[in-house]
Amino acid sequence: GRNPDIEKLEDAFKYIHPEDLPKVNEAMAMVLKEQLPSLMLQYRVKHNDGHYIWIEILANVEYDKAGNPFRVIFKTRDITSRINLEEKIRQSEAQYRLLAENSTDGIALFENDELVYMSPSYTKILGDYLEINRIEEMFDYIHPDDLPKIKQQVKKIKAEKVERDISQYRIRKSDGSYAWFEDIIHSEFNERGNQIRVILNSRDITKRIEAQDELKEKEKQLEMLLTNMSDFLFLIDKDGIIKYTTPYTLNYFGYDETGISGKSFFEFIYPPDLERLIQDFSQAVNEKSIGRKAYRVVRKDSSFFWMEINGNSIENGHLEFVIVGRDITERIKIQEQLKKQHTELAELNATKDKFFSILAHDLRSPFNQIMGFSDLLSKNMHQYDTEKIAHFVGIIRNSSVKAYQLLENLLNWSMAKRGMMEFYPVTLNIIPLVKEETNRLSEQIKTKNIDLKLQESSNIFLSVDENMFRIIIRNILNNAIKFTPLNGKINIDLKEKDNEIIITIKDNGTGMEQSQIHSLFELSENRSSEGTQGEKGTGLGLLVVKEFIDKHKAKIEVNSEKDRGTEVQLIFQRDNTVILS
Incomplete structure (x- = not known):
């Protein structure tokens, strides 16, 4: 930065950096001592502005004959920039070496297949036993099962000039076990295509491989579990689209995978249950939970079964549901059977109560009359005239008929309830049967002066059990007489309509409230009312009628209005009937 004030060689020394001055003095002394012709030195000298610069000098020395x-x-040249650059390079190399030596990954540098550098991490991972000078010596430590693959990869890298590649292999440790390595391989090639430099960045991935193997094993176990589980499993989205299901589910539903996956879960629901499922699923989407529900599900062959489902939602970027289901058809059947048995048990209890009620009260009344009036006749008959005796005998006869009818109904009802009454349908002309049963009740009809008309236009042949059919007609007609007033009317009509034979028995008697009609055939609710002349009853006759109507797979319909009479229709199917003109 200025012309230096130098007259003698010694004057130059005052500009040299104090740290470099001893080195320069020593070099100059050695040159003079050994009479060297030249000297090259690098040192710092002070600039005019006070800082130091690096210079490189080449000193050529000439000596006289005396050797002086x-x-x-x-x-002289300024080498400050070069020195600074070299310092930066040294610092950078030191930093990279520091990084390499403290990295958990192994770093190795090969130039022209010769090992230049290998970081300490290899020793930390594998143990202090590696003896590698050339790159191919790495092969001695690779697992035999992985070696062919690695050799093939190395060959491919050289042949195809691959600058970056990744490999995974097992490498032997000092204790004889193997670690999994993942190498990132950086290759440099010269202009002739020869590989001149290889940098290996090796990472121990043993734990990752072990975790992957463990995950694969768990996935295998899960697959076995899903394959062999006897419950149904569905993964569906918030729109009800099936994303996954198990082989067992597919087999049970009768489909292959394409028959269910991607379709709506709603497609497999039995139509009567669909609206309920849609409501439940909409609520599940809002609440992100599916409670325990049961629906009927349709198989591919159109059969259906009851499926109970339960599920939970999962958030995987979007809302999905895992639904577990099982066939509960047998459970439903058992529940229905239990309900039926409960109903039957209630009926049996009611039957028992009704039976004891009849024995305790309804049978006692006619037998009391029979015993009472027969006792009077036995003791006092010589005191009574013929008219009075005839009156008492009439009471005894009527009481006997009532007792017989009651016992007959009781016996028929009991046998029907226990399934002990044989059912033998044969094809009969039912017109004479109806007439005979009407004639059988002629005395009661005459007593009330009832106008009874039987309207029939043809002979009707119907397949019926004769005894049961007679009991049905007798009980319905007996009820009509009982509730028809003096001088009343009863019409009996038999006709064909479509595929049915309809027998109608209609009276103009006391009639019933709607609530009474609904309980006519219910044992627990059955209550008998007194007739228009105080006739007693048990209501048992109608229960017998219902049992026998059911045996014939027929129907009974009752229409009535209070104080306007009652109409009873017995409806038989024509399947087993023959109509003759």
Whole structure:
């Protein structure tokens, strides 16, 4: 930065950096001592602004005959930039070495297949036993099962000039076990295509491989579990689309995978249950939970079964549901059977109560009359005239008929309830049967002066059990007489309509409230009312009628209005009937 104030060689020394001055003095002394012709030195000298710069000098020394230097020629150049760059390079190399030596990954540098550098991490991972000078010596430590693959990869890298590649292999440790390595391989090639430099960045992935193997094993176990589980499993989205199901589910539903996956879960629901499922699923989407529900599900062959489902939602970027289901058809059947048995048990209890009620009260009344009036006749008959005796005998006869009818109904009802009454349908002309049963009740009809008309236009042949049919007609007609007033009317009509034979028995008697009609055939609700002349009853006759109507797979319909009479229709199917003109 200025012309230096130098007259003698010694004057130059005052500009040299104090740290470099001893080195320069020592070099100059050695040159003079050994009479060296030249000297090259690098040192720092002070600039005019006070900082130091690096210079490189080439000193050529000339000596006289006595060996004393008489001329020194200095060639000087500023090498500050080069020195700074070299310092930066040294610092960078130190930093990279520091990083390499403290990295958990192994770093190895090969130039022209010769090992230049290998970081300490290899020793930390594998143990202090690696003896590698050339790159191919790495093969001695690779697992035999992985070696062919690695050799093939190395060959491919060289042949195809691959600058970056990744490999995974097992490498032997000092204790004889193997670690899994993942290498990132960086290759440099010269202009002739020869591989001149290889940098290996090796990472121990043993734990990752073990975790992957463990995950694969768990996935295998899960697959076995899903394959062999006897419950149904569905993964569906918030729109009800099936994303996954198990082989067992597919087989049970009768489909292959394409028959269910991607379709709506709603498609497989039995139509009567669909609206309920849609409501439940909409609620599940809002609440992100599916409670325990049961629906009927349709198989591919159109059969259906009851499926109970339960599920939970999962958030995997979007809402999905895992639904577990099982066939509960047998459970439903058992529940229905239990309900039926409960109903039957209630009926049996009611039957028992009704039976004891009849024995305790209804049978006692006619037998009391029979015993009472027969006792009077036995003791006092010589005191009574013929008219009074005839009156008492009439009471005894009527009481006997009532008792017989009651016992007959009781017996028929009991046998029907226990399934002990044989059912033998044969094809009969039912017109004479109806007439005979009407004639059988002629005395009661005459007593009330009832106008009874039987309207029939043809002979009707119907397949019926004769005894049961007679009991049905007798009980319905007996009820009509009982509730028809003096001088009342009863019409009996038999006709064909479509595929049915309809027998109608209609009276103009006391009639019933709607609530009474609904309980006519219910044992627990059955209550008998008194007739228009105080006739007693048990209501048992109608229960017998219902049992026998059911045996014939027929129907009974009752229409009535209070104080306007009652109409009873017995409806038989024509399947087993023959109509003759």
